[in-house]
Amino acid sequence: MVELILAKYNYWIVIILMMLGFYAVIARGNLIKKIIGINLFQISVFLFYITMAKVKGGTAPILWDKSQVYDNPLPHCLMLTAIVVGVSTTAVALALIIKIHKAFGTMEEDGIIIEQQREYIKGRV
Amino acid sequence: MIEIIDVFLLFFIVVCSVAAIFLKDLLSAIIILAAFSFLMAVEWTVLNAVDVAFTEAAVGAGITSVLLIATLSRTKRYEEQVNVPKEFAPVVHKGISTKIMPIVVVVITGAVLLYGTIDMPAFEDPNAPINKHVAPTYIHDADHEAGSINIVTAILANYRGYDTLGETTVIFAAGICVVVLLRREKWPEKKIT
Amino acid sequence: MRFLQHLPVLVILIPLISAVVIPVIGRVNRFACWIVSCVALFFSLSGSIYLLNKVANTGKVTYHLGGWKPPWGIEYSIDHLNGFVITVIAFIAFVVAFYAEKSVEHEIEERKIPAFYSIYMLLITGLMGIVITGDIFNLYVFLEISSLAGYALVALGKHRNALVASFNYLIFGTIAGTFILIGIGYIYMQTGTLNIADLRERLPEFYNSTVILTAFAFFTVGLCLKVALFPLHFWLPKVYNYSPSVVSSIMAAVGTKVGLYVMLRVMFTVFKVEFSVENVPIANILIIISSIAIVVGSILAIAQTKIKLMLAYSSIGQVGYIVLGATLTNQIAMTGSIIHILNHALMKGSLFLIVGCLVYKAGIERIDDLEGMGKRMPFTMAAFTVSGLSMIGVPLTVGFVSKWHIAIGALDAGMWYFVPVLIISSLLTAVYFWRIIEKIYFYEEPALLHEDRRVNININWDRREKRENFGDRRINLERRSEFKGTRRKNKEDRRRQLDKQWQPLEQWDEHGRWEVVKNDRRVSEEDRRQFMPDRRSLEGIGRRTRDYNLALIKRGEAPWTMLAPTLVLSGACIFFGIAAKIPVAIAEKAAAMLLR
């Protein structure tokens, strides 16, 4: 049992983290909270990749001598790309939030729906 | 020893993420998110992913927080409770189902992910498939084939250089998307006096 | 030849480079942006046709980026399916880009036009990059390029709801992307490779591993979210409705198709057929879900009053066809589903382009306003009729070919109970298209100055705001060039600025869309001057509000740069319906390869 926990606990915590982020994205009404949630979700996925790259007794994948054990470098490289993608998405989302706040005067999902509905009732859609 | 640090860090990371999700004050939430990113960078350093940790410290704790705070400065600092007028009540579903549905979805997703861990190779297992198939060649050949001691850079700029072109394009795309959304002056700018 | 040997990468690279160059060119000349993007896409189109031809003649074409061998480097591999889809994308993208010039000028702020072309090219780069690659992580990177471009393009829509639609799209697109990333992670963990061909070889021994099952589940859910398969379709209608017509046409035509392509790839190339059908029940679930999607999409489409929304819901149904055809895992049905990628792209592309023409020429967005348009815009409406008939699935059109194949495939697989679903959905489609076709041809066109169609324009010159009373509806038309935010010291400059400000009204007249009327008759030149004071004299007048009576006049076709692409697409609906052999031959080979 202890072995099992030692073997997997990292992945379990990563999954808990992912789900926290995912929950924030789909459940919170505030748009900024959604973006925070997306960030948490994505970063946890990155942690998942990094976790799987770790090798017992390995060192960072920078070659000094070849007899050493090294961690798997490929997930690191993939995650560098993914981090960049994440920050780009965040930037675009924030720009959208600013414009939404300007147009609707609110950042809450419900507030936006109400505002839209008001406009719809006025018959201007 | 490393395990203990690892567990402590992960514990703090979970605490940070919970706080970031549930705080009403968005500024605090953002700062805690930055702390989360920074702890994550430390955790990655513990896991020997130095390049990624470096990037996360610069991007997650740096740029993302700056952008988030800048957004806050143009919007509102606190999460608000929306008063739903009576006539709009049917449009804004505010039942128990809206509170429970996300939890159900999240629990199912999490359960599927946990189910996936059953057959997973153990943490730090040197005989896991990922350490057997493609990666050994990188480790073995990176310095003389690709000319870089840092294997991650070798993969990033050489073996999978095309991915990095894509990555740069993503950055460019983000830049131009934000410009198109937020810039107010005419594009071919003339001198504004 | 050396150049042709590098064509696989150049097909992607040329749009990418043009996307990067366009903003710089746009500083000098806006028109050049359009030219550059058209030329780049034409190059891509000819390149992809060449590649498809080569694939058809000699089989798989591979290209190793950086000269590294596949599992270590990134590989481009083009087979029948790839070549087919990439040609479809390049074709539609070229046609839509050709169409874009006038439409974009009309629907998007002037200063955003260079950026529009740049983002458009990024979208196409992303889509083509997804399709052509043979590496699953490279696929993710290009997926994100295309999604980012998509979010920004949707947000360019005029109405403020476009922003909300775009934000929702961003949230669900990112969730889908992250799910796919998780799927890639799980697969990579178990196999240690990212190359699709290599994955196919290494996966079978892990088919019973829970890791792989989870990965497959995440891929499926993420991709269903991306392609808006029925229960996960909620983001799509608003996105199509509020984005500019060019954007909705390219997204409807090829945006979701690429998601479907990835679905086919993951289900039948990364995993083998035995896995997707026998090891997991997902294929069976997808069959049921997609047949529900077909019916529900059609029913929801009937309920709509706006043309764009109707087309969006019908898209949801059409996505169901492709998934249904694919998950029947029968060669004929699979062929039908692959041809439907082309067919639906042609039909939906042409329909959305027609909507763009209508918006441009007549400002029409509602189905009710289409009455009697057959006389006013005969060519456009003929194109609409052809595409509509094709959507219904009338013989000699493309819609028939794919539906026929899927139906025969269902019979062949012994699942006859899906044939009624197809027939019912065809009937439903007939209902909502016939309704429009009836309005177009059999209704009287409304009188020129019918009371309902009188428009009251109230212009507050000082604030440069135009508000229009359109019957009981109020439309807020935005100005095209922004006035605020720039203060000119120089009088001459300010005058020039004012001239620009005035342009829109003048242009409307030119296109014959609006005319100024007073007391139910057209305004003579003098009256008009009275209504629209000499712009020079405006200076220094200060605040001033004026009421105008404008009548909506729907007459004449859209300019030829818009009309020609529309006619080309709807013509292609008939051409490929009659000469169905060409795509069917390729699709058959692709289907055989997938079901191998």
Added chain:
Amino acid sequence: MARKEDHIISLGVISKILIPFIQLYSYYVLAHGDLGPGGGFQGGVILGSSIILYVLAFGEEEGRKLVSQKFNDIFSSVGVLVYAGVGILCLIAGGAYLEYSKFPLDHHLAHHLGMYGVEIGVQITVSAVMTTLFFETARKDDETFESKKKKKMEPSNLKSS
């Protein structure tokens, strides 16, 4: 008041001292990408953040004097072009796209040069875009939803003279 100004002055002085070092560090990170952690992206972010620091210390107008909008826009394109251009040079040299070993140079040198070229491209784009993102996101609004609404309400705007 005086204290506040002092504070700003010290901020300015310190950031003026710091910024060159930060920029130098960014080039160090770029150049040492193949020896230790770092590379084009990290270098770019650090370079971008040095400019962000400058803007935070001296304000947007001063920042615009340092890097103008035009400069930013063009350089964010130039970076990608440099990257893609290195690949095209490889094509011209007779290799596959981004195949550095086909450069008519020593094997090691060719790879080094290719990777440096690519990383420089990444750095240019990243720093330019990060600066742009900051400038665009942090700009003060000239018109918010509330002020717009107020304006509409104001009768003076609707009156005709």
